[in-house]
Structures are given as structure tokens and as C-alpha cells.
Amino acid sequence: MTLALTPAIVELIIMLVNGNLGAGLAVAGAFSLVRFRSAPGTGQEITGIFLAMAAGLCTGMGYLGLGVLFTVGMSVVLLALQHSGLGERPAEERILRVSVPENLDYENIFDDLMKTYATEAELLEVRTAEMGTLYKLTYKVRLKKSTPLKDFLDEIRIRNGNLDVVCGRPAALPGEL
Numbered sequence: 001m002t003l004a005l006t007p008a009i010v011e012l013i014i015m016l017v018n019g020n021l022g023a024g025l026a027v028a029g030a031f032s033l034v035r036f037r038s039a040p041g042t043g044q045e046i047t048g049i050f051l052a053m054a055a056g057l058c059t060g061m062g063y064l065g066l067g068v069l070f071t072v073g074m075s076v077v078l079l080a081l082q083h084s085g086l087g088e089r090p091a092e093e094r095i096l097r098v099s100v101p102e103n104l105d106y107e108n109i110f111d112d113l114m115k116t117y118a119t120e121a122e123l124l125e126v127r128t129a130e131m132g133t134l135y136k137l138t139y140k141v142r143l144k145k146s147t148p149l150k151d152f153l154d155e156i157r158i159r160n161g162n163l164d165v166v167c168g169r170p171a172a173l174p175g176e177l
Contacts, residue, residue, distance in 0.1 A: 001081045002043030005074060009050045012070055016057055027057060047078075092119075092147075095170045096139040098156055099129065099163040106135050109159055117152040118143050134163065140170070 017024045030053060051074055058067030100106045106126065114121035118141045125138040143152065149167065156165050 001078065002047045004081060005047050005078060006050065008074065009047070009054045012054050012066075013057060016061055016063070023057075023061065027053075051078075092143040092145060093170060094141050094143060094167050095124075096137075096141050096156075097164070097166040098137045098139070098160055099165070100135050100137060100160045101163070102128075102133050102135060104135075104160070106137055110139075110156065113152070113155050113159070114139075114141065117141075117147045117155075 013027060017027055051071065055067045055071045058064070058070060098110070100109070107123075110121075120140075120142040122140045123137060124140050125136075127136040127138075128134065129136050143149070153165050153167060157163075
């Protein structure tokens with residue numbers, strides 16, 4: 001959503017400031033204050049701040065109609081993008097972290113469970129823990145829609161000797177917008 005809306009917002013700001021050195025310096029100062037005086041936010045929050053600043057710039061420079069039209073138009077586009085589900089991960093996608101004892105063959109022990117409960121399963125990482133007495137496995141799984149999560153986790157706990165099992169939604173990577 002950020003990549004879809006930001007160019008239009010920047011374009012409006014450039015059109016308003018075009019050739020006006022004073023307005024350009026004021027806008028640069030305002031953006032730097034917002035950027036460096038606030039906590040880092042998500043792409044959607046930054047887009048909201050840019051949209052508010054563009055609307056304020058329009059009204060402050062006397063283009064009230066343009067400011068209202070632009071704000072309403074961008075709000076409609078934003079709502080449409082939010083309801084389209086653009087960029088969202090499927091609800092069934094999970095990150096599964098399982099601890100297994102060192103004497104257990106971790107490579108194939110959960111294959112049949114993954115076929116039963118998931119449409120996709122990928123082993124992302126294997127780490128040792130507890131001075132090498134445990135392996136910590138990290139899987140990316142896409143559960144079937146009819147999968148009861150509790151049953152899936154119980155089956156895994158039976159196989160791993162009731163050691164830690166953590167299943168949650170994947171976190172956004174730092175490089176993602």
C-alpha cells in the first residue's frame with residue numbers, strides 16, 4: 001500500500017512547491033522534524049503522516065479544494081487497498097519452532113505429520129541448544145484450512161518427548177515495507 005500511495009503524495013508536494021524556495025525549505029524542515037522526532041513506524045503509518053502533511057500543505061498554500069479532493073481520493077484508494085488484501089500473508093502460514101533431543105533423527109520425524117496437517121512445510125533452520133543436547137528446528141508451514149492447531153501441536157509433542165513447541169504467525173522481516 002505504501003508503494004502505491006507514496007508516489008502520488010510526493011508528486012502533489014512537488015507540484016505545490018515547484019519554484020517556491022521558501023515553501024520547499026518549509027516542507028523539508030517539516031518532513032525532517034517528523035522523520036527524526038518520532039518513533040519508527042510501519043509503512044502504512046508513514047504514508048498516513050505523508051498524506052496528512054500533503055493535505056496540510058495544500059490548505060496552507062490556499063488550495064483548499066485541491067487538498068480536500070486529494071485527501072478524499074487518497075482515502076478511497078487506501079480503503080480499497082486495505083480491503084483487497086494486497087500484500088497480506090495467508091492466515092494459515094505459520095512459523096513452527098520445535099525442540100527435539102539430540103538422539104532423535106530430526107530430518108524425517110515430522111514428515112508424515114506435515115503431510116497430514118499442512119499443504120506446505122519447509123525446514124528453515126536447525127540450531128543446537130543446551131550444550132548440544134537439543135536441536136531447535138524452525139519450519140515454515142502452511143496449515144490446511146480444516147486443521148485444528150491443537151491436534152497438530154499435540155502430535156508434535158508426542159514425537160518430540162513433550163519438549164518446547166512454538167507456533168505463531170511469521171513476523172515481518174526488517175527489510176519488508
